[in-house]
Amino acid sequence: MRERLRPLCTRRAWLTWGLAAPLATRAQVGAAPRPTAERVLRVGTDIAEVGFDPVRVSDRSSVTINAHIFESPLTYDLLARPARLRPQTAAALPEVSDDFTRFVFTLREGTYFADDPAFGGRPRELVAADYVYSLKRYFDPSNPTEHLFHFENAGILGLNELRARALQAKAGLDYDAPVAGLRVLDRYRFEVRLARPDPRFVQLFAVPGLTGALAREVVERYGDELPAHPVGTGPFMLQRWRRGSQVRLVRNPRFREQVFDTLATTLSEEDRALLARLQGRRLPLVDAVEMQVILEEQPRWLAFYGQELDVLELPPTLAPAVMPGGRLAPHLARRGVQARSQLDASVRHTFFNCEDADLGGLSPERVALRRAIALAYDNEAELRSVFKGQGVAAQSMVVPGVVGYDPTLISPHGRGDVARARALLDLYGYHDRDGDGWREHPSGQPLTLRMSGLNDSRQRAINELWLKQMKAVGLRIVFESGQFGELIKNSLAGRLQMWSYSWSTGQPDGDFFLALAYGPNAGQANDARFVLPAYDQAYARQRALPDGAERLAAMREANRLMLAYQPYLPHFHALRVDLTQPGVVGYRRHPFTRDWWRFTALD
Template identity: 65%
Template sequence: MPAMSCITPRRRDLLLGSLAAAGVALPGAGLAATGRKVLRVAFQTAEVGFDPPQVSDQTSVHINAHIFEPPLCYDPLAPGAVLRPLTAAALPEISADARHFVFSIRPGIFFADDPAFKGQRRELVAEDYVYSIKRFFDPRLRTEHLYQFEGAQILGLNELRQAAIKSQRPFDYDRPVPGLRALDRYRFEIRLAEGDPRFVHHFANAGLTGAVAREVVQAYGEELMAHPVGTGPFRLARWRRGSLIVLERNPGFREQRFDSVAPPDDAQAQAMAAHLAGRRLPLLDEVHVAIIEESQPRWLAFQGGELDVLTLPPGLAPVVMPGGRLAPHLAKRGMQARTSLGPDVKFTFFNCQDPQVGGNTPERVALRRAIALAYDSEQEIRVVFKGQAVPAQSLLPPVIYGHDPQLRSELSAADLPRARALLDIYGYRDRDGDGWREHPDGQPLTLRMAGTAHSNQRAVNELWKKRMDALGLRMEFETSQFGELIKKSLAGQLMMWGFSWDISAPDGDFFLAMAYGPNAGQSNDARWQLPAYDRLYERQRRLPDGPERLAAMREANRLMLAYMPYIAHSHAIRVDLWQPRVQGYRRHPFNRDWWRYVDLQG
């Protein structure tokens, strides 16, 4: 793998006037003229880095999914979430009680060349997956994903972690544990203390089980986030932090040919299948990822031909998709669009350990519920996102298991009079005549909302300020980069913050885990704890899918709505756009490695 540079790459000489005026330059776009296939895309938020356990931001996760490979993936064209082998030779052997899993890795798969391998080709083996999973349990590694494995109770791993914490010695990767071991060069097994029928889906998520080589981790140490080395179809070629990420085809990538079958009622999927059938993947030479934080410049870049694919920025749907159809002037140019609902939710969390808004006492629950009642999520959808979302009734999106289509909560309908009455009843009044309510004991009350500096965030903040002013609550705002906000959230340093989770699995357990007490400091950004909720969460996790589990999931969901550690706002309506020369572009709701299948014509 060539050495990476943080030096600014040469920018193309000519930019469209609209982009130049917006201050946007897309490095390398002109390379397409050389005959190399260069896909140009953009993300809204800057990447954090490229070590799967240490990141959760959208940009880093998508880049990692094209570099690191789990044993399984989801069929790119089959409806729903159909598992199929990726680096595995076949689907795993799973015991009837879902406590024992055996994976067989296909021989002849190699990591991308890297100096860490000292000039030798490095084959992927079973021990790489054992090591990669163990990394989540290493106390020195800051990850918010440990709970995904911790909750599954892999025999011996929690004890190994606690031994490292207690002794304050390095985590012992070489110490065998009964729940995770390589059986031979290409097979590894996992044993759980209790059955977990959905555990297998972790192995289709590059962010959880993408194979990392131990030599690479040891060679780069603190610089690992800048040196991703995987078995995937692409490798990192250049990186300018917060500006440009260039992926290039991994020259040592194995022979993989497209063989997915499209459903008969999906014309776009059938066209993709016909174009890609039997072709060796990947078809692209490079992918150039620009970081363009503001929506308007991203749209101008796509409209002007500077980007090949685009997820339509929120707020532009009335112009680009009037009446739900691609605008005639764009269709005439050969552009295509696809609309879908994904497994995501936009929400705001309260830090339930914060002295102002935290706790489960009646008055604090009333405060959080009043704030939720006062905020107008429908107005946010209408004004800020121009109808490009649907109101959320809870954290659980429509496309995942556990969503209740009959649920109608107070989250979707703002009610200022009820919110004011709730605060009045519990003693939140303006005692000093300054126009702002104080706590029932007379102490000052100020809400602090964190966020980025994006224009959409500013518009959302204005709506928050307007609604809280009407409620009589003082609200202040703090601004920082997304990566810094993640760090502060994990450390419990934010009172309120809102963003979106977009998950890589078809099950609602992830969203319920956001309120599970032991996950505080990981996925539980709210740091909420309620023993009754924790017992329900643990129960549903053990149950197989069916009426009993659904009942437990919905009861847990109702508790979350009652105590309000999170305000669920909306589920985005995704609009993917692509230029005429793009073939095979199709967002899968759970896979993240779409570029593996993309082709460019002309």
């Protein structure tokens, strides 16, 4: 799933005492024995959910929960590497025309939505019209979304025009209007037709956060309250939601019969052991999932240590104590705790608003300013001091493990090269003309950088590093804080100058990360609001090409342009460490899907 990840907002409290605490800590944090009648997977997170309408949300917690409630036609095999598509609610992989402009999906019969009053007390089967309706929702001007570009750029015949008519009329979308590019063929088949070739378009249909099916009756019944009433065909359904505190999912009684298996032909020893243990067992393997939102690191760690949580993503600041030398601490290993590390398909970065009065523009001096900032910042220092080495310094926005990633690329940016940054600023006329210690624009106008972020201790530590590095090159920087939802809103409106957060992808392809600089995506994924015709041409060219050497060359050309004009400063690709209690089986982070709880057992 391509999703916007909120910046890690955990506290930096040092918990050496907590890590070495005896099991008696459990009583101190109020743990209770697990009920034996119900298998409940308890998960901790530091990110408060926003809601459960796939069109409207992009934070990590909401996206993960949605992936267990809603289902796209396709998915990725849990164990197959490289990633391999397989049917989910579809009966088979779609029919695809030779020119990649026509796609026909056939659904399996007997897939049902979870029961809901919107269905009038009758079972409601999933049909082709549900996917057609769900896709059209992205084009409805009344639905605020930052995901529209995925389908808008694909050029689904007639949908952009349908949206334009709704915008002109200042009304909602006419969902019943026929559209040449999106048609129901019969009860279980629908067709998508594109204006131009898109060889990887089918991958969008393996992302429940984009193409999960909703029923029209549910959307119309709940209206603006829809994010609190998710009704899907997935293995779980929402039972209880305490906003910003706890989400409880329970098994969907209507969920079809699905068993644990794999299409992979080559398996690691670990995967073979997992398959032997779980193969043929009906999914999901637990009765309920409770996600606890615990913002602070200290109580979140103590909840896991005291066995109140079954699963915890290790906060990077605790890595030196929990995973010294990259190995699980002996006292945790003796308890049967397991740790699983994986380089995430994500990139933490800072965007520079290319429409900003101080930082934006394509003139040589403005490009030089952004490049000087990027040269001066020290990614390795951020990784070392703030994230405790839990990541790999990024050379570009394209992440490891996807098509288009270039492991040979070495970028000069983010290396803390103060001397080169100062020389570049001097060369382009950024001098301290009034003697106050800070550089002004070549025109003599004042120059101030503005970095936005959350108001927490981790962000303050990052701000200290920004302040140190910018002061070293004579650039004034101030810091502005806000809530995550507020920051997204202001970013989409172009009101932020600089902001750091993470993007991850739900596809094994680098197109999304290149799309972050595509001009027509400004106001959606292109937070930098970068517009360069040469870049747009390079991006469009690689998008239309099938995979191969020619496309890789086009992707590298686009990547070089992005690095040259510097709308983004990539920082690092995160190393995720998942800790699980004894008895948790099968919990693993797939690089491109998020329905991990479907495959997790408590044995």
